[in-house]
Amino acid sequence: MVSDLRTINVTKRFGGITALNSVNIRVEPDSIVMLIGPNGSGKTTLINVIAGYYKPDKGHVLFNGFDITGWLPHEIFKTGIVRTFQIPRPFKKLSVLDNLLLAVRSNPGESIINALFRAEKWKEREREALQKAYDVLELLDLERVKNKKAAELSGGQLKLLEIGRALMAEPKLILMDEPVAGVNPSLAHEIMDHIVSLRNTLRLSFLIVEHRLDIVLDYVDKVYAMSHGKVISVGKPSRVISDPQVVEAYLGG
Numbered sequence: 001m002v003s004d005l006r007t008i009n010v011t012k013r014f015g016g017i018t019a020l021n022s023v024n025i026r027v028e029p030d031s032i033v034m035l036i037g038p039n040g041s042g043k044t045t046l047i048n049v050i051a052g053y054y055k056p057d058k059g060h061v062l063f064n065g066f067d068i069t070g071w072l073p074h075e076i077f078k079t080g081i082v083r084t085f086q087i088p089r090p091f092k093k094l095s096v097l098d099n100l101l102l103a104v105r106s107n108p109g110e111s112i113i114n115a116l117f118r119a120e121k122w123k124e125r126e127r128e129a130l131q132k133a134y135d136v137l138e139l140l141d142l143e144r145v146k147n148k149k150a151a152e153l154s155g156g157q158l159k160l161l162e163i164g165r166a167l168m169a170e171p172k173l174i175l176m177d178e179p180v181a182g183v184n185p186s187l188a189h190e191i192m193d194h195i196v197s198l199r200n201t202l203r204l205s206f207l208i209v210e211h212r213l214d215i216v217l218d219y220v221d222k223v224y225a226m227s228h229g230k231v232i233s234v235g236k237p238s239r240v241i242s243d244p245q246v247v248e249a250y251l252g253g
Ligand SMILES: Nc1ncnc2c1ncn2[C@@H]1O[C@H](COP(=O)(O)OP(=O)(O)OP(=O)(O)O)[C@@H](O)[C@H]1O
Pocket: 014, 017, 018, 019, 037, 038, 039, 040, 041, 042, 043, 044, 045, 046
């Protein structure tokens, strides 16, 4: 799947605060890119601009050559850019399988006409959705817990379910804010292994915001470090984290 994302001079202000100041990033096809930086440096704002939750004041977002700047979230979702949320929000009383099925049905981009048309093709769609859900369960090693209620899952399994729900939308690029926050180290490594294998097998790209550098850095292709709304360093993980400007940004708070 083709997936090439660029931001060009993206600027976003909130009142007097410049949350993003002329930010240029690129997420190449089949790559895992990480955004790091101290609290308040603009990481979540950048994710929100890319996903269409915020309109930038200046600059452009390009996806596979299309200018998607200012598109609505559901329009961006349809292009294949899917955002998982920091706090996994499945329906707690429903099973893992039902949560996956619901992720495909509640496609926010669906028009009423499509929904009506879908009723006619219901059985076929159901069968396809079920097949897709089983594929996702297998990809994420969640088959064993498919009938468990979401409320019974561990924190790590919930994170995987959140990734699974994103996969049901057949994404090209997944945006994740803190995918391993609050997860114990061995599960966190397991989640990152899954992300790498999804990149390899489905040829998805990922843009990941994460504070737990110790866990995530080994798995990513490229890192952007941000500070005060600007990109201050970019490159291979080892290079970026030893960049004096990055060290200074963290120490300076
Ligand atoms: N909706 C908003 N309204 C006003 N100010 C905002 C809004 N969202 C973010 N900001 C401000 O923009 C700046 C960047 O915030 P952002 O949430 O993008 O940082 P972050 O890098 O994600 O931080 P953290 O690591 O703590 O999650 C901060 O100064 C923040 O207070």
